[in-house]
Amino acid sequence: MVELSALLIEIGNVITFVTVVLALNLMAGYAGIPNFGMAIFVYTGAFVVGALSVRFALLLLAALEPAALEALLGKPAYKPYVGDMSLVEIALFKSMEPTINRSLIPELSAVLSQKALVAVAVLLFTFLVATVLGVFVGVISSYAAVRLKEDYLAIALLAFSEMMVQVFFAQTDSVAGGRYAVYAPNVWPSELSSIAAALPPAVKPELKIGLLLAIALALVTYLYAERIANSPMGRALRAMRDDEFALSTYGRDIPAMRLRVMMLGGAITALAGVVYAMSFQPVIKATDYTRLTWTFIPWAMMIVGGMANNLGVVLGAVVIYVGRKVLEFSLPELFDLLRSVGIGPEGAAVDVLRAVAPNIFVGVIILLMLYLRPKGLLEERPGRTLGGRLRDLMEKFSR
Amino acid sequence: MLKVESLNVGYGKFHIVFDVSFEVKERSIFTIVGPNGGGKTTLLNGIMGIATVFSGRVLLKGQDITHLPPHQKARLGIGYMAQTDNIFPGLTVIENLLMAAYGLPESVARDRMETVFTYYPVLKRRTGQKARSLSGGERQMLAISMTLMRDPDVIMLDEPTSGLAPILAKDLLKKIAAMRDELKKTVLLVEQNVKAALEISDDAMLLVSGRSEFVGKAQALLSDEALGRKYLGVK
Amino acid sequence: MVLPSFEFLLSSAAAGAALALLSMGVTLTYMTTRVSNFAHATMAITGAVTTLILLDRIFAGFRDSPLYYGLFIVAPIVAALVVGALAVIMYLVAIRPLIRKGTSLIGLMIATLAFDIILNNLLTVVLQLTPAQTVGRLLEANVKGYLVAIYVPLVGYIYPHRLLLPLIALLVAVGLHLFLTRTPFGISMRASIENPQLAKIIGIDIERIYVVSWFLSGATAGMAGSLLAFEMPGISPAAAYLYIVSIFAGSIVGGINSIYGALAGGFLVGSMEAIVPVMLSDLYQLLTGSYVDILRYQRMFSFLLLILVLLVAPEGLAGIKWRGIRRG
Numbered sequence: 032m033v034e035l036s037a038l039l040i041e042i043g044n045v046i047t048f049v050t051v052v053l054a055l056n057l058m059a060g061y062a063g064i065p066n067f068g069m070a071i072f073v074y075t076g077a078f079v080v081g082a083l084s085v086r087f088a089l090l091l092l093a094a095l096e097p098a099a100l101e102a103l104l105g106k107p108a109y110k111p112y113v114g115d116m117s118l119v120e121i122a123l124f125k126s127m128e129p130t131i132n133r134s135l136i137p138e139l140s141a142v143l144s145q146k147a148l149v150a151v152a153v154l155l156f157t158f159l160v161a162t163v164l165g166v167f168v169g170v171i172s173s174y175a176a177v178r179l180k181e182d183y184l185a186i187a188l189l190a191f192s193e194m195m196v197q198v199f200f201a202q203t204d205s206v207a208g209g210r211y212a213v214y215a216p217n218v219w220p221s222e223l224s225s226i227a228a229a230l231p232p233a234v235k236p237e238l239k240i241g242l243l244l245a246i247a248l249a250l251v252t253y254l255y256a257e258r259i260a261n262s263p264m265g266r267a268l269r270a271m272r273d274d275e276f277a278l279s280t281y282g283r284d285i286p287a288m289r290l291r292v293m294m295l296g297g298a299i300t301a302l303a304g305v306v307y308a309m310s311f312q313p314v315i316k317a318t319d320y321t322r323l324t325w326t327f328i329p330w331a332m333m334i335v336g337g338m339a340n341n342l343g344v345v346l347g348a349v350v351i352y353v354g355r356k357v358l359e360f361s362l363p364e365l366f367d368l369l370r371s372v373g374i375g376p377e378g379a380a381v382d383v384l385r386a387v388a389p390n391i392f393v394g395v396i397i398l399l400m401l402y403l404r405p406k407g408l409l410e411e412r413p414g415r416t417l418g419g420r421l422r423d424l425m426e427k428f429s430r
Numbered sequence: 431m432l433k434v435e436s437l438n439v440g441y442g443k444f445h446i447v448f449d450v451s452f453e454v455k456e457r458s459i460f461t462i463v464g465p466n467g468g469g470k471t472t473l474l475n476g477i478m479g480i481a482t483v484f485s486g487r488v489l490l491k492g493q494d495i496t497h498l499p500p501h502q503k504a505r506l507g508i509g510y511m512a513q514t515d516n517i518f519p520g521l522t523v524i525e526n527l528l529m530a531a532y533g534l535p536e537s538v539a540r541d542r543m544e545t546v547f548t549y550y551p552v553l554k555r556r557t558g559q560k561a562r563s564l565s566g567g568e569r570q571m572l573a574i575s576m577t578l579m580r581d582p583d584v585i586m587l588d589e590p591t592s593g594l595a596p597i598l599a600k601d602l603l604k605k606i607a608a609m610r611d612e613l614k615k616t617v618l619l620v621e622q623n624v625k626a627a628l629e630i631s632d633d634a635m636l637l638v639s640g641r642s643e644f645v646g647k648a649q650a651l652l653s654d655e656a657l658g659r660k661y662l663g664v665k
Numbered sequence: 666m667v668l669p670s671f672e673f674l675l676s677s678a679a680a681g682a683a684l685a686l687l688s689m690g691v692t693l694t695y696m697t698t699r700v701s702n703f704a705h706a707t708m709a710i711t712g713a714v715t716t717l718i719l720l721d722r723i724f725a726g727f728r729d730s731p732l733y734y735g736l737f738i739v740a741p742i743v744a745a746l747v748v749g750a751l752a753v754i755m756y757l758v759a760i761r762p763l764i765r766k767g768t769s770l771i772g773l774m775i776a777t778l779a780f781d782i783i784l785n786n787l788l789t790v791v792l793q794l795t796p797a798q799t800v801g802r803l804l805e806a807n808v809k810g811y812l813v814a815i816y817v818p819l820v821g822y823i824y825p826h827r828l829l830l831p832l833i834a835l836l837v838a839v840g841l842h843l844f845l846t847r848t849p850f851g852i853s854m855r856a857s858i859e860n861p862q863l864a865k866i867i868g869i870d871i872e873r874i875y876v877v878s879w880f881l882s883g884a885t886a887g888m889a890g891s892l893l894a895f896e897m898p899g900i901s902p903a904a905a906y907l908y909i910v911s912i913f914a915g916s917i918v919g920g921i922n923s924i925y926g927a928l929a930g931g932f933l934v935g936s937m938e939a940i941v942p943v944m945l946s947d948l949y950q951l952l953t954g955s956y957v958d959i960l961r962y963q964r965m966f967s968f969l970l971l972i973l974v975l976l977v978a979p980e981g982l983a984g985i986k987w988r989g990i991r992r993g
Binding site: 190 | 695701703762763766770771774775776779781782786789790793794906907910913914917921962964965967968971972979
């Protein structure tokens with residue numbers, strides 16, 4: 032039972048990565064925008080879940096069910112933290128206080144499961160706000176650099192993401208999900224949960240709902256990305272990536288096109304972050320959304336799979352994720368084997384090596400792929416852009 | 431002196447020059463002419479090692495230098511003046527000249543510089559100036575001087591007269607002839623100024639669409655009316 | 666508001682000096698090989714870790730003798746050599762083969778990120794296996810009695826070792842200027858940056874220049890990291906992620922195509938990061954009477970400066986026509 036849900040969470044993680052990589056592929060693979068700040072987009076979704084949806088739910092209760100709110104926030108145990116604040120003030124300013132948050136969230140989840148209307152409202156709010164914030168972050172992170180060469184864009188995006196993670200890490204209260212963890216509430220009405228509970232397999236219903244949601248999001252993203260790739264816009268994007276200058280002479284507004292892609296990709300990534308935080312990682316901490324996990328690994332997945340090939344990057348996501356897990360779990364046995372011949376690491380070194388090996392593995396894989404198979408496992412299907420067609424023609428002639 | 435054997439040259443995957451062969455004899459001027467886009471510059475770049483050589487050989491004094499890196503070719507005795515971007519605008523005149531002798535002992539470099547100043551005394555007055563402040567003619571002088579700094583056996587000049595006033599161009603071609611006659615250099619020249627160039631040349635080649643249409647005496651090319659009308663605008 | 670103390674100004678200058686060195690290194694490899702090196706901050710941390718190991722394994726044995734001071738001289742030099750060699754290895758193994766294959770700019774950037782991840786994780790291993798993790802505290806424990814504060818009239822007490830970072834940065838800046846303008850090799854480096862193809866044609870081995878530029882970039886990063894180790898509260902590979910924003914901010918603020926610009930931009934960003942948040946905290950306290958620690962948001966200031974420069978003058982300090990401005 033425990034193992035099964037652990038496995039399902041891993042699957043949920045893979046599917047989250049699939050969505051994130053598809054979004055990254057739209058930005059970097061098709062449009063040539065080197066988004067080295069993916070992490071902040073995923074965190075945006077998690078932030079909405081941890082910080083905004085909880086406050087929204089509490090405010091909604093304040094308006095619709097004051098008694099329920101009183102039961103949630105009016106506890107004597109909270110007194111030392113809140114003083115003589117009003118309930119609304121507590122909801123706004125103290126609901127993220129670690130001690131309060133820890134006991135508040137399970138209770139809030141229980142209340143929401145009984146009040147279907149509020150739960151659905153919170154759910155809609157979460158997705159809507161995450162989309163809007165994803166678009167917003169897409170714009171502010173790249174606005175200053177969309178006019179400039181791609182190296183400036185890469186630096187600006189990386190710097191923005193790193194800076195924001197540090198700003199949130201510095202937060203100890205009031206905002207949420209910073210240095211101390213906050214928790215994601217369950218926003219599923221009991222009716223939905225009981226339907227989910229009736230379905231196999233026998234794990235927590237919210238995990239099943241989360242998985243379905245993640246799959247749906249990944250599927251929609253995939254179909255959407257495929258549609259864009261084969262549309263006139265997709266051709267324009269690739270033309271922009273291959274030759275900015277030529278495209279701009281045909282009257283395309285490159286900065287505007289880049290911004291539009293950043294908005295789209297930002298929104299998708301933030302939504303993936305929402306589903307991830309709600310269902311697979313309900314303990315939300317800014318420091319978990321590192322450049323390594325949510326920027327570098329998606330890039331690795333994209334490069335291994337094949338840039339500008341949607342099926343390829345999905346494959347890449349699975350390969351890298353599974354590869355890392357296999358390495359992590361097989362290392363102790365490998366060390367045992369090595370020790371039996373007297374050269375294996377001992378003591379503290381074992382844990383350290385086990386923690387770093389999957390990361391070093393990804394770094395090495397990237398370098399090898401760039402060198403040996405720069406187009407990835409599945410290559411971009413060629414010949415759809417004018418530039419690409421010309422290139423193929425040239426190659427044919429030169430042989 | 432410089433021998434090219436069925437050379438195929440291009441950039442990346444683009445094939446531009448096909449199966450070109452010729453020989454530049456010692457102390458002679460060999461001129462390559464032909465329409466624009468015919469691959470003349472690519473051919474010189476291929477000889478120097480800046481463009482990709484797909485097949486064929488380049489021999490300098492009998493030694494196969496085809497795949498040596500460009501800086502080694504320069505040190506072995508090929509001086510190459512490119513058509514554009516042939517000086518460092520951000521460096522001073524003296525720095526430009528010193529760089530052109532990079533790796534040689536400093537006393538040798540100073541001697542060569544004095545020799546060069548006897549050809550172009552105007553440069554001597556500009557030594558401390560950034561090269562970007564020079565006039566077009568002075569830049570061309572500097573570029574040629576840089577080509578001479580290593581005292582190369584073979585000098586390759588890519589359209590040295592382009593952008594010069596007719597009178598300066600004529601003077602420059604005279605200087606090139608003097609390089610052969612007085613400095614005893616071997617010159618491989620690419621020129622738009624066909625008639626004037628062929629008149630000072632010993633041998634010549636006509637390069638059209640990356641293929642050699644004629645190799646032989648410069649006088650023969652000059653007097654071949656059919657070729658002249660077709661490709662060179664010479665009447 | 667209280668006037669800033671000399672000690673505070675000195676530590677701000679040290680932060681600025683360290684960043685000047687780091688931004689200069691990033692700019693140098695960008696100008697020669699067109700690679701934005703995202704592993705640069707981790708290289709600096711490698712210098713700090715080298716210093717830590719030197720202190721822990723070698724100099725801890727001299728704790729009762731004045732030889733202990735030798736750490737301040739030996740550590741930056743060893744760190745410079747180690748990290749310089751590392752940068753050369755990175756260039757030869759990871760970057761040059763890709764450049765030769767015609768890898769795109771984005772591909773090269775991701776390659777440096779990959780190297781960064783590898784190096785950062787290796788450092789984690791090294792640090793886990795090193796007992797001491799804080800040069801500062803170790804130094805305090807070991808150097809008592811040797812680290813004498815000197816009284817300077819009008820200024821107060823200062824610790825001489827704090828002058829080291831600004832002093833060395835200044836020396837490096839002057840040395841670099843002389844190297845680039847007075848030595849044939851330095852001039853050939855400038856020539857190769859201006860026009861690599863022409864440099865090859867006239868007989869300059871630009872590959873050698875690229876290798877040297879990576880060495881210089883790594884060596885200055887190692888030196889800066891080594892000296893920063895004395896200022897850091899603790900050394901961890903994660904600290905690299907703190908520095909990378911400021912390093913690139915300094916490089917772009919200075920103008921990504923100018924070495925002198927990078928030195929100025931790095932110094933500006935580094936010292937501003939140290940001074941502005943503290944001044945704002947003081948101001949806030951003066952106005953509201955309550956204290957808020959703005960220093961923890963210090964990287965935000967470098968990012969904002971970066972954005973401002975990208976919007977207003979993407980060419981950076983070096984691209985501004987100063988003469989034109991002066992004439993009005």
